[in-house]
Amino acid sequence: MPVDVTAPVAAPADALLPRPFRVVGKRRETSDTVTLELESLDGDGLPFASGQFTMIQAFGVGEVPISISGDPTQPDLLVHTIRDVGGATRALCAASPGDVLGVRGPYGRGWGVADARGGDVVVVAGGIGLAPLRGAVLEAVADRSGPGRVHVLHGARSADDVLFGRDLEAWAAEPGTEVAVIVDRADTSWPGRVGMVTELVRSAAYDASRTLALVCGPEVMMRYVATELTARGVPADRIRLSLERNMRCGVGLCGHCQLREYLLCVDGPVLSLDAVRPQLGTREL
Amino acid sequence: MPDAQTPLTNGAVSLDLRALQGLVDLLAEQGFSVLGPTIRAGAVVPGRITSLDDLPRGWGDTQEPGSYRLRRRDDDALFGYAADAISWKSVLFPSRELLWEGTRTGDGFSITPGTTDGSGPNSSGLGDPPYAVLGIRACDLHAVAIHDRVMQERDHPDVHYAARRRGAFLVTVSCSDPSGTCFCVSMGTGPRADSGYDLALTELLGEAVAEHTFLARPGSDRGAALLDRLRTRPAAETDVRAAEQVVERSTQRMGRTMDTTDIRTLLYDNADHPRWDDVADRCLSCGNCTMVCPTCFCTSAEDHTSLAGDRTEHWRVWDSCFTTDFSYLHGGSVRTSPKSRYRQWMTHKLASWIDQFGTSGCVGCGRCLTWCPVGIDITEEVAAIRADPQPPFGQGGDG
Amino acid sequence: MVEVRSLRELLAEHPFFAGLDEDTVGLLVGCAGNVHYRPGEYLFREGDPADRFFVVRRGRVALDVHAPGRAQMVVDTVDEGGVVGWSWLVPPYRWFFDARAMQQVSAVAVDASCLREKCEQDPALGYALMQRVAGVMYHRLQSARVRLLDLYGAGRAG
Numbered sequence: 061m062p063v064d065v066t067a068p069v070a071a072p073a074d075a076l077l078p079r080p081f082r083v084v085g086k087r088r089e090t091s092d093t094v095t096l097e098l099e100s101l102d103g104d105g106l107p108f109a110s111g112q113f114t115m116i117q118a119f120g121v122g123e124v125p126i127s128i129s130g131d132p133t134q135p136d137l138l139v140h141t142i143r144d145v146g147g148a149t150r151a152l153c154a155a156s157p158g159d160v161l162g163v164r165g166p167y168g169r170g171w172g173v174a175d176a177r178g179g180d181v182v183v184v185a186g187g188i189g190l191a192p193l194r195g196a197v198l199e200a201v202a203d204r205s206g207p208g209r210v211h212v213l214h215g216a217r218s219a220d221d222v223l224f225g226r227d228l229e230a231w232a233a234e235p236g237t238e239v240a241v242i243v244d245r246a247d248t249s250w251p252g253r254v255g256m257v258t259e260l261v262r263s264a265a266y267d268a269s270r271t272l273a274l275v276c277g278p279e280v281m282m283r284y285v286a287t288e289l290t291a292r293g294v295p296a297d298r299i300r301l302s303l304e305r306n307m308r309c310g311v312g313l314c315g316h317c318q319l320r321e322y323l324l325c326v327d328g329p330v331l332s333l334d335a336v337r338p339q340l341g342t343r344e345l
Numbered sequence: 346m347p348d349a350q351t352p353l354t355n356g357a358v359s360l361d362l363r364a365l366q367g368l369v370d371l372l373a374e375q376g377f378s379v380l381g382p383t384i385r386a387g388a389v390v391p392g393r394i395t396s397l398d399d400l401p402r403g404w405g406d407t408q409e410p411g412s413y414r415l416r417r418r419d420d421d422a423l424f425g426y427a428a429d430a431i432s433w434k435s436v437l438f439p440s441r442e443l444l445w446e447g448t449r450t451g452d453g454f455s456i457t458p459g460t461t462d463g464s465g466p467n468s469s470g471l472g473d474p475p476y477a478v479l480g481i482r483a484c485d486l487h488a489v490a491i492h493d494r495v496m497q498e499r500d501h502p503d504v505h506y507a508a509r510r511r512g513a514f515l516v517t518v519s520c521s522d523p524s525g526t527c528f529c530v531s532m533g534t535g536p537r538a539d540s541g542y543d544l545a546l547t548e549l550l551g552e553a554v555a556e557h558t559f560l561a562r563p564g565s566d567r568g569a570a571l572l573d574r575l576r577t578r579p580a581a582e583t584d585v586r587a588a589e590q591v592v593e594r595s596t597q598r599m600g601r602t603m604d605t606t607d608i609r610t611l612l613y614d615n616a617d618h619p620r621w622d623d624v625a626d627r628c629l630s631c632g633n634c635t636m637v638c639p640t641c642f643c644t645s646a647e648d649h650t651s652l653a654g655d656r657t658e659h660w661r662v663w664d665s666c667f668t669t670d671f672s673y674l675h676g677g678s679v680r681t682s683p684k685s686r687y688r689q690w691m692t693h694k695l696a697s698w699i700d701q702f703g704t705s706g707c708v709g710c711g712r713c714l715t716w717c718p719v720g721i722d723i724t725e726e727v728a729a730i731r732a733d734p735q736p737p738f739g740q741g742g743d744g
Numbered sequence: 745m746v747e748v749r750s751l752r753e754l755l756a757e758h759p760f761f762a763g764l765d766e767d768t769v770g771l772l773v774g775c776a777g778n779v780h781y782r783p784g785e786y787l788f789r790e791g792d793p794a795d796r797f798f799v800v801r802r803g804r805v806a807l808d809v810h811a812p813g814r815a816q817m818v819v820d821t822v823d824e825g826g827v828v829g830w831s832w833l834v835p836p837y838r839w840f841f842d843a844r845a846m847q848q849v850s851a852v853a854v855d856a857s858c859l860r861e862k863c864e865q866d867p868a869l870g871y872a873l874m875q876r877v878a879g880v881m882y883h884r885l886q887s888a889r890v891r892l893l894d895l896y897g898a899g900r901a902g
Contacts, residue, residue, distance in 0.1 A: 076444060076445075076504070077444075077445055077456055078456060080456070117659075119447060119449065119657060120650035120654055121648065121650075123646060123648075123659075145675065145676065160453025160454055162454075162456070186895065186896065187896035216896060217896040217897060221896065244891045245817060245819060245891070246817070247816060248815065248816045248818065251846060251847075252821075253821045253823065254818045254820055254821040256890050256891055258886075259887060262883075263825070278895035278896065280890065281890070281895055284886075304674065305674060305679065306673050306674050308644065308645050308646050308664075309644070309646065311499070311500070312499055312501065313496070313499070313501065313503055313642070314645065314664070315643035315664075316643065316645070318693065320613070320697055321701055323701065338613070338616075342616045343617075343685070344682060344685035345616070345679070345680075345685070
């Protein structure tokens with residue numbers, strides 16, 4: 061049974077109709093990734109929990125699920141970081157301030173950062189996996205009520221692909237927060253580490269017995285990171301992964317996002333390791 | 346008003362053919378699009394009816410894995426076939442449905458929701474709701490109940506399904522001549538329905554009765570009210586016993602059985618069983634099973650945009666997990682091999698469905714056996730795995 | 745205030761040598777020496793004889809490859825607590841990559857031929873070292889293989 065990681069923030073009743081949102085800001089993050097800032101035309105904003113996603117409609121092109129990368133304490137500004145992988149994401153990445161997109165959501169179960177209960181929070185983000193985790197990091201960094209530390213561990217393909225560089229710097233400057241970045245390969249201008257993100261997990265100083273680990277990235281990477289965390293002694297029900305499958309509706313009706321018995325749009329996308337071990341271990345599931 | 350009721354006959358009345366026609370007329374009068382089994386293109390399929398003549402009088406069917414044939418009966422049974430070739434799924438859940446239309450405006454775009462009373466553009470070709478269905482089998486009735494849970498008892502229900510379902514009047518007819526692919530008894534879904542209908546009929550003809558008769562029981566207030574307006578007579582005990590015998594005979598004549606003991610664990614634990622490779626050698630990934638299955642519900646969304654790009658229509662359409670596109674993710678598909686797709690369909694239907702919706706997804710109608718071009722039989726596939734379970738490495742017993 | 749520590753202390757507290765008994769550490773001390781590099785200096789270059797390995801105490805070391813027409817490429821970094829170099833174990837005992845100090849690097853360099861001889865004489869020592877080197881290789885090889893998959897690459901984000 062999946063751990064109830066958070067009470068999902070419910071979307072409005074007419075959930076299958078898109079709400080119009082206008083692009084009010086656009087920032088290029090990497091060669092193929094942009095961040096869009098959106099405001100609803102009806103002025104109601106979109107309250108969400110970190111880790112949730114919306115279904116975004118590019119008019120006339122199609123609809124895709126995109127994680128929310130914004131700050132949960134600022135629901136009036138809907139922020140999405142989108143990677144161009146063709147189709148609808150290409151149209152979204154080409155959107156300009158002033159354009160209107162259709163949005164449904166928020167959907168899914170989020171990270172449940174509050175479950176850290178004052179212990180260490182270890183955030184492991186591979187590539188664009190940092191986008192769904194950004195809200196969780198903001199929450200963890202802002203919550204200094206307990207003695208635990210926040211460890212932000214980010215792996216990227218190259219120096220040019222490191223995401224949210226300014227945020228990473230700001231987080232590193234916070235007391236109680238450690239930030240480490242590693243890239244797959246670099247040239248001599250990169251002063252940081254080169255290697256796989258699991259190496260950051262191995263060298264981070266967190267208390268495994270009091271850690272909540274939040275992991276997002278390519279599924280292979282998540283499996284190997286889970287192995288590292290487990291080897292250190294983090295219990296499987298304290299390791300949370302954001303899983304991904306094809307989604308067409310986002311509300312549990314179309315059947316596409318199934319991972320065996322889980323519908324990732326309603327039971328996930330965040331699921332704890334103990335709930336999905338057999339599923340992750342089965343090829344082509 | 347029925348009188349001389351006994352505990353055996355309690356609530357039951359008998360209809361003759363005239364009264365049955367009266368039922369069809371009354372439903373039409375009340376504004377229903379009346380639907381029933383009809384013969385079209387060599388098969389029994391759902392269609393619109395106005396008269397008993399539209400029903401497949403005197404026709405039965407012979408169904409085996411990979412084979413469907415109509416056959417002439419030696420009597421005039423109106424419902425003498427086993428299960429309709431196509432299920433009744435498309436009545437409440439058409440294969441194409443317009444969800445919304447969008448129009449570009451100076452300020453962005455505006456959305457016009459599609460009609461939510463079920464009468465909007467769709468593919469069913471069966472007229473507008475409300476629908477009255479005459480002749481839905483117990484297995485298909487269970488499929489409707491399953492769809493009620495899948496489409497309605499959710500955080501985000503399907504409003505189009507809900508609208509059609511609200512008004513639907515369902516008249517079930519007990520199965521009297523099950524086919525070689527039927528296994529409703531194993532799945533606990535037939536051959537007689539015990540709930541979920543407005544009226545339940547059992548067709549009686551031959552030696553057991555004086556004339557062609559339908560034993561009728563109401564299953565709802567609407568059903569009872571309708572019965573009261575028809576020319577019926579109280580059911581005789583012989584009618585009731587004859588109906589029991591029809592059901593009993595059907596129960597004994599199931600074409601197949603499926604042992605569903607711990608089937609969830611069985612299929613979950615045997616995800617890498619060599620039998621999946623075996624069935625993959627046979628499966629064509631044609632998806633027929635998903636189309637004829639009365640509980641399959643997967644859909645996709647299509648956007649149809651005008652050439653000028655100023656108008657778009659957002660449609661919901663049936664989809665099948667057998668397509669390679671179904672599980673597309675990041676430049677490739679998760680389930681590329683036919684093996685993984687067959688495993689997905691069967692495991693979902695018989696196992697994951699239980700975790701998701703609390704019941705099996707299979708109603709034992711046998712259509713997936715009949716309409717599989719290579720005759721794959723899921724009862725046989727389950728039995729093969731059960732006979733030689735191979736749990737993952739590190740689990741299970743010795744040897 | 746610079747704290748002077750003995751070579752024995754430095755070796756004993758380094759993770760790579762954890763679990764070795766005092767006598768064994770003493771043997772290694774006999775083959776070892778302290779080394780320091782400034783940023784940009786090379787610990788060794790591709791093709792040079794692999795005559796020692798380095799146990800990094802402070803700083804970061806890059807494993808580089810140079811090719812005409814391409815910027816010098818870093819394929820791996822080793823931080824404090826890590827070990828650089830195992831080509832000393834495998835004939836022809838030649839370095840495969842360049843190793844460059846990215847920061848101020850302090851390391852203990854262990855003489856390879858001295859160590860190889862001691863391992864020949866004392867197989868138990870040899871086995872203990874092999875286990876540790878195998879552990880380093882295990883993690884490095886996994887890292888390299890997974891990075892080969894280019895999981896973050898375009899069209900293969902997952």
